[in-house]
Amino acid sequence: MTTDTKPRVRIFDTTLRDGEQSPGATMTHEEKLEIAALLDEMGVDIIEAGFPIASEGDFAAVSEIARQTKDATVCGLARANLKDIDRCWEAVRHAASPRIHTFIGTSPLHRAIPDLTMDEMADRIHETVTHARNLCDDVQWSPMDATRTEWDYLARVVRIAIAAGASTINIPDTVGYTAPRESADLIRRLIAEVEGAEDVVFATHCHNDLGMATANALAAVEGGARQIECTINGLGERAGNTALEEVVMALRVRGDIMPYETGVDPSKIMAISRRVSAVSGFAVQPNKAIVGKNAFAHESGIHQDGMLKNRENFEIMRPEDIGLSGTSLPLGKHSGRAALRAKLESLGYAVEDNQLMDVFVRFKALADRKKEVLDDDLVALMQSEERSQQDTIRLEHLRVVCGTDGPAEAELRLSVDGTSKQAKASGDGPVDAAFNAVKALIDHRARLQLYQVAAVTEGTDAQATVTVRMEEEGRIVTGASADTDTVTASAKAYVNALNRLMVRRGKAGGDRAEVSYKDAG
Structure with missing residues (x-):
């Protein structure tokens, strides 16, 4: 009797590393631990938890994720130097299944940055991979910008990394340059022509600059890759990375032509997609494959x-x-806690009793302002709740007077660590006035880069989701909030972004920077 088993493709999630490098995608320590737990629960094989040497905050997050993760391998990233690798090992060593991922740029453009000759780079690869392998049994090596590296040199350095002890060879399309046919051919040729290739797992790491990340990743699997590096919602630098939900569902739906399986539970995709969107501040576009609203x-x-x-x-x-959920049954102001809990569970939100009490109060306030509360309204409410849970700056009161006569005026009260401060300001319209009132209280030099409003549902009583992006001295943060009052949603989003700015300011120490008040007079 024979069993028909499909080849296994490992899912390597780098939402917490490459995903968080997306400009404005800021996650707190607690949020990173939560996302890691969700990834572990959904069956991801490897979690790249961060870049331990980048900051004390990154090191602390990777270390704690290593200790808490139950099933997945926990991986840290390290450049090709001994100090990076030692720091990485110190962070992941307590994991049940630790991995060191070390890399160096091998294309002509990247070789020029450290000003190394081909031979000097080859020696460094041998030295650093050997060092990593002496520390950890599971070592992954990546030739950054592999798809623009000369074939002869790429084959040479891959051979060196395998000989030095790497058990996974990742082939990154760092700038999204390659095309599916090339992606498959490159993996196929490496497996066929490099000594020792049969003893390692080849991985693919694709970026979406030309919109082909998912296609390139799947093509690489056809070529023999057995690990896909990806992120939730395709989050990542520039145009993003291969989206986890896309490759998982593509392999599931088209198993007839791609007979491979993953260990990911697809029923958990929507919940983690919403959570990553909430904590990163990056909304999912409506027409996004698999997880978009449409x-x-x-x-x-x-x-x-x-x-x-x-x-x-x-x-x-x-x-x-x-x-x-297969159906969308609206709730109203007469709905009770049990109905709300059941609906939230159907949407992928598990809430404890204390949290349910807080959410129920917000739900009732929303139901008083809307004729019916739809699924999308509840998702927006939960995302706003999640964004504000750890905020130290909170909006307590806002009143705006605006119209055709003169500038708009805003009266605002904020709470910071329990201390209330209030200010008045005017501006060119209600949103500008509200933002100016916040600026009158909180000391910052951030410049508004993006202000975006989108309706959650239809009708004049619809909630508006507002997204703002701000930049201060190279730190880019994104904030978002939802409310039936667009101006209130705008002020909350602005405040949410300021909270994330405090995280960015204090990131080097792993803590939140102190908030500086202004004297509002």
């Missing part, structure tokens, strides 16, 4: 008719497959 929406009459006759006419996967 991914299972059908507006065309022909499509709607086909859906009513047979869902498979226009859906290749079910909403329930990724953890989405």
Whole structure:
């Protein structure tokens, strides 16, 4: 009797490392631990928890994730020098399954940065991979910008890394340059021509600069790669990384032509997508594959008719497959706690009794202002709740007078660590006035880069989700909030961004920087 088992593809999630490098994607220590726990629970094979030598905050997060993770391998990133590797090992060593991931740029452009000859770089690769292997049994090595590295040199350094003890060879498309056919051919050729290739796992790490990250990753698997590096929601530098939800569901839906399996539980995708969006401050675009708001929406009459006759006419996967509720039954102001808890659980939110009490108060306030509270309203409410849980600066009161006569005026009261301060300010419109009132209280030099408003649902009573992005001395932060009052949502989003700025200011020490008040007069 034989069993038909599919080849296994490992899922290596780098949301907490490469994902957090996306400008404005700031996560606190507690948020990183939470995301790591969700990744572990959903069956991710390897969690790249951070870059331990980058800061004390990163080191502390990687160390704690290493201690708390139950099943996944915990990986830290290190440059090709002994100090980085030692620091990385110190952070991951307490994991049940630790991994050191060390890298160096091998393309002609990257070789020029440390001003190393080809031979000098080859020697450094041998030295650093050997050092990492003496510390840890599981070593991953990456030739950064591999897809723009000369073939002969790439094959040479991969051979050296394998001989030095690397058990995983990751081939990064660092700037999203390659195309699917090239991605598959490169992996296939490395496996065929490099000595020792049969003894290691080849991995693929793709960026989305040309919109081909997922296609390139899947092509690499066809070429023989058995590890995909990816992030939740495709979060990452520039145009982002390969999206975990896309490769997992592509392998699941198209198993007929891609007969591979992962250990990821797809029913947990939607919940972690929403959580990463909330903690990073990066909204998921409506037309995003798998997890976008419109991914299972059908507006065309022909499509709607086909859906009513047979869902498979226009859906290749079910909403329930990724953890989405199949129905959207609205709640109202007469709904109780039990109904709210059941609805939140169907949306992927598990709430304790104390948290339910707080959420219920917010839900009732929302229900008093809306005729009915839809699923999307609850998601927006929960995301706002999650963003504000650790905020030390909070909006207590806002009143704005605006209209055709003269400048708008805002009266605002903020609480910082329990101390209330208030200020008045004017501006060119209600939002500008509200922001100026915040500036009158909180000392910062951040410049507003982005202000964006989107309706959560339809109707004049719809909640507005506001996103702001700010920059101060190279630190980029994103804040977001939702409210039926657009000006209130704007002020809350601005305050949320300032809270994240405090995290950025204090990141070197792993703590939140102190907030400086201004004398508002």
